[in-house]
Amino acid sequence: MKRALFWLYVLAFYALCQLISWGYIFIKYVPERMGMIIGEGMIFLAIFIMAVIRLKNHLQRERNYQQQQQNFLLSxxxxxxxxxxxxxxxxxxxxxxxxxxxxxxxxxxxxxxxxxxxxxxxxxxxxxxxxxSRTFSFPKENFELSEIVHNVVDRLQKNACKSQQAIVANIQPGLMIHADKFAIINVVSNLVENAIKYSPPCAHINVILEQREEGIVLEVADFGEGISDVEKRLIFNKFYRVGSEATRKTKGTGLGLYIVKSVLQKHEAAIRVKDNTPNGSVFEVNFGNYAS
Incomplete structure (x- = not known):
């Protein structure tokens, strides 16, 4: 990638030199058209610079994406x-x-x-x-979301902490939705496991599932370090992980929240992340009123 950027700069410098050279020749031999030559040269130069900047940004994004893929493979x-x-x-x-x-x-x-x-x-x-895959579609069915959330919490409760209850759940019974059962289990598991992963040992995790005016809402709240406003916009990207690779201690692949976001989008559900009080993060999933 560094070599590609080097040759991009060389090409840009060469093209700029050619533009100035040809512009000088035209003006020298056709001085009465100097205004037109300078004007068109400025337009070409502006378009050329914009193209170089966009190509540079694209190469930089590819470089970052390759680095994330490498980190993913290592993880x-x-x-x-x-x-x-x-x-x-x-x-x-x-x-x-x-x-x-x-x-x-x-x-x-x-x-x-x-x-x-x-x-x-x-x-x-x-x-x-x-x-x-663009052709992949989720096989949807009617099932009880309350039972799914309860089962996930019960499973992770046993693994979270031996000394005390780590997950505090408030689950409204009997809430049904029409969705891909396996995918929704994965969404709930990812959110609760993330909350456990980024919380202090044996810290409480709050899980709430209830029917509200806007629809069925699932909330998973932790009391960890929280997520900065800048990273809130990035955490749902594929392979992205909070924090620096050099100092990160938590395990993971960077796929969890990407899967959560993608699955919910295909189910016409929404997710947002907000700050918890006094510290930590809250992930709120709104399944809407399409639930059956």
Whole structure:
């Protein structure tokens, strides 16, 4: 990419020199048309400069996108290797050592959590790939959203914190929608897992699902560091992750919120992020009144 930018600058400099040279020759031999030559030269120069700037910006965006893809591949590799190594260690310990039943149950339970984490990662990658296809459509059906949110919260509650309740849920029962069940489960899981990921250990996560005047609304609120106004406009981009790659400690691939936004758009639902009080972020999903 640096080489492409270098040759772009060389080409721009060469074209500018040619423009000045030919302009000088025309003016020298046809002085009575100097005004027209200068005017047309200025118009050409303005168009040329605009084209160079746009091409430079496009190359820069491509460079950033390639960097994000590289970060994504590194993240996926780490996300795959870490739980696989953990499961392998647990199973080897069970096979090589004479453990009592209680210890075996603990190790198997931890292995199951790592396998669920792998399954979640694979589901995200597969869904992100499907979303790239213009021909892909979601198979929609009627189902109870309240039950889906409850099941996701219950599953993540067990993995979030052992010492106390980490997820505080207020779920209105019996709320039905017409949507792709698998995709909506993925949306709810991504939002709640993100809230857990970017919160202090064992901090409370608030999950609210209720019927309002504007429709069925899902809120997921955390009390972490929050998201800056600049990053609020970027977090739904593919591969984008909050913070710096050099200092980031949280795991992830940068696909979660991209999937959330894309799935909700295809379901004619809206999502927005706002600041929580006293700190943290609130993700609010409005499924609208099309829910059945």
């Amino acid at each position: 996926v590799t780490h996300e795959l290797k870490s739980p696989l190594a953990s499961v392998k260690l647990y199973l080897q310990t069970i096979l090589k050592r004479d453990l009592d039943r209680e210890q075996q149950q603990v190790f198997l339970g931890n292995s199951l959590k790592d396998i669920e984490r792998l399954d979640y990662l694979v589901e995200n990658v597969l869904l992100a790939t499907k979303l790239e």
